[in-house]
Amino acid sequence: MKFYSIIKSKIKLSSLAFAFGIIGLSTTNLFAQNNSSNQEDIVFSQKWEEQLNHAISPNHSHTNRSEKSSHSCLSLVLLEGKRNKKRLTSRLQKVLETYDERPELDFAENSEHFRFHYDKTGTDAVSSTDANNNDIPDYIEFMISEFENVYNKEINNLGFIAPPSDGNEGGEQDFYDVYVTNLQQGLYGYVAPEIIIGDNPNSSATETQASTSVLRMRNNYEGFGLENDALRVTAAHEFFHSIQLGYNARTPSAFALEGSASWMEEVIYPRVDDNFQYLESVLGSPDVAINYDFYDDDDPNFNDFTTQWYGSWIFFQYVGENYGKDVVRIFWENMRSQAELEAFDDALETQNISLNTAFEDFFVANVVLSANSISSPFVYARAADYVEYLSQNIDYETVRIEGEMNYLGSSIAWNSSSQGNNRLMRFSADYIKLDTEKEELNVEITPTNTSNQIGVQFVSFDNNGEVRVLKNYPNIGENAKIEVENIDLDNEKYLIIYRLGTENDDFTSQQYTVHIYDPLAPLGIEDNLGTNNYFNIASNPISDNLKFIYQFENQNLEDYKVNITDVLGRKIIQNNSIDKSIPTSKWAKGTYFVTLLYNQKPIAVRKIIVQ
Incomplete structure (x- = not known):
């Protein structure tokens, strides 16, 4: 799998402690200031190091994505380390700091909106191929072209705001800095937030949590499938993280950040399909929260579901196709000041639909998997491609x-x-x-x-x-x-x-x-008691004894019996007289159904709770 990261780069603004990852952050107590001297901190350090080693393992490269192993996100691990830096051992604090600094590289090229830093020699060197002999490596020229394409589509065409300037960082003002280096195997790239400036001067609205940032790319994409395509989708994905930081760098969740950034790959480069590798996350585990997040890490199965936030791109795709791409832009605009679900709900309300309804329709679309307009609003334009990918890679053709x-x-x-x-x-x-x-x-x-x-x-x-x-x-x-x-x-x-x-x-x-x-059978929805008859439970929930209250025109109680079943339909009591209480103290706690019989025909059902 790929590991996109958003990590902190430097601490500025009066020593403001700030880190931003692909998860939502609280605006208070961002970094714990505990001492790393007690046993709990030692255990935390050990656990964090295990997570870090797992995240940067070569087994997580694109070439090994078919390997069935648990997944971890480097950005989440780094963020957790930043938030709890004082709890880490001094050795691990130094390890964490290695991800902070902007590298010193010998060359830089400016495009209309970007400044690309790179080397021609050493471990960070890019390929020396220079077909037009202009002293700019072809690899850098290709990267420049693709980033400008991404900028034009994400900002000029889709209407998102440009990320704020970092001033003179990187040697030039008003260029967005991209550092091209030899990243760990398996890492496509990452964005590092730097300074919370509050308001983003590139928008007419007012932000309070916007941040500057810097972007890191690989010096080659060997082993990542088609190398040019890997570079393209990384540019689309990572630059959108930079855009996200220009709206709100503190509160967005992994669902908001990674879901919409992975969706942006499909929007900008719709036939590269690198994000198809995450279809299994949401369509293969539809009973896992689509907004599964880092705060769910108490879940014993947490490592099994950490690709869910990438896989949630399919929800943004569903929304963009059926309700318009502007909904996603409005969602990020709302995130300047609103909680996440409220921001998404209000964005969808511009199309006269609620977030809950969108989720309900999304659940239907995932089993229908149709591109036919007659299926609207349960459609994906590329449904056939999803079915083909699922059948070839996961052995099923739908959710x-x-x-x-x-x-x-x-x-x-x-x-x-x-x-x-x-x-x-x-x-x-x-x-x-x-x-x-x-x-x-x-x-x-x-x-x-x-x-x-x-x-x-x-x-x-x-x-x-x-x-x-x-x-x-x-x-x-x-x-x-x-x-x-x-x-x-x-x-x-x-x-x-x-x-x-x-x-x-x-x-x-x-x-x-x-x-x-059967709709005609009385099973707790419609009674067949008769006008002047009554049957109910004396006290519900029940702790010791089940008793009935009733009134029947037919005074012969021998004609009335009760059967009791559990939620699986297993018989617990049969043909019990209604005038006799039933001890329940030894029953398992839970839900049961009492069926009233008249001459052995069911005429009413009551649900009871035994506690």
Whole structure:
């Protein structure tokens, strides 16, 4: 994989402690000032060094990207080191400092907007090839041409603001500095923030957290596939990081920074497809938060998901195609003063859509994978290319399917813990393929924790690209329910079980059970008790004894019985009299269903919680 980095270069402005990585930062307590003398700091130093060695390992180069190993981002490791520099041993503090300084190189060439620093001899030397004999290496001339192309498209065409000037740093004023050196194997390039200047003079608006920066590129891209293409997408990606810093250098998350920068590769160089290597992140792990971030590092599986922020480019691609590229620009403009989710929501509101709706539609688009305009808004122009890449590299042709349900008319259940992979984070989705011979059915999602919100979408589409979607995202404490009628049995059919989220949600997954049943069968949605009858639970949740309260016109209680099942449909109690309490102290905590029978026919269902 590639490791784009955004790291701190120097500390200026009255010793302002500032570092910016591909994660969001708090505006306070950026760097811990603890002493590295206690055991906790020693352990931290050991862990940090392991992360650093992992991030710069040659196994993470482009040529080895098929190797199945856990991934780590150098920029995140460097940022964590900067924030906790005083906790590091003196040796590791010196290691960290090696990433700080601008290198001293012998040559520099200016273009309209950039100044390129390079060497012709030594370990940092670029190729000496100079076909036109103008004393400027062809490699540097090619880099100049590509960077000016990137500048023109990202700033002049798309309307983003130019990064602020760094003054006389690098020897010339008003040129953006690019240093071309022999970077570690596997690193495409990185951007180093330098000084928080507050307001970016290149915009008419007012910024408060804009930063100057400097960009590092490789002196060659051997081993990175097609070398010219690797240089091109690195220029598009890294210069966009410089642009991002001109809006807000403190608070953007990895999702905002790396997702939109990787998307910019597709916008500027749409057929290079280097970012396709991250399709597996989001489409292969759709139940991992698409805005997974460095603050999720308490997750035991954190190293498995650190490419998620790169893979989130596909969400920015979806937004750009279906709602316009201007939405992404407005998002970054809003980030001057707004929290991230609010900034994105307000940007989408300019197109009369909410962020939550965009995520819901995005989840659908990832299983439909269609370029047909009739499928709008669930389309990608390059859907066929995504399918081809997935089938050739990951052995499936769509988003990963978590499970299958075959509904034949009798009630069935599917549990995410016992039948799935036990994972559904914020802003993520599980996909279940649905087979049925029935034209009508009801779907209900029961969260294991009743304080959670879990939604459901029924998706059906045909070979012509026509898509049908029914969805329900309930209030907290309610089950998601949809009634599906007139099902076309020849269509592909899926259930999408999904979560949205808030700014402060952690990585914790939520569990649930999917129930599919006959709409005419009373299963907790419609009762068949009769007008003057009543049946309910005496106290719910239940800790010791389950008791019922009821009123029936038929006074013969022997005609009424209750069955109790768990969320998996397993029978716990059968044919219990309703006038007898049921001890529950030895039951496992969780959700159960009480079915009321009249002459052995179900007439009502009540959900209970045993705690």
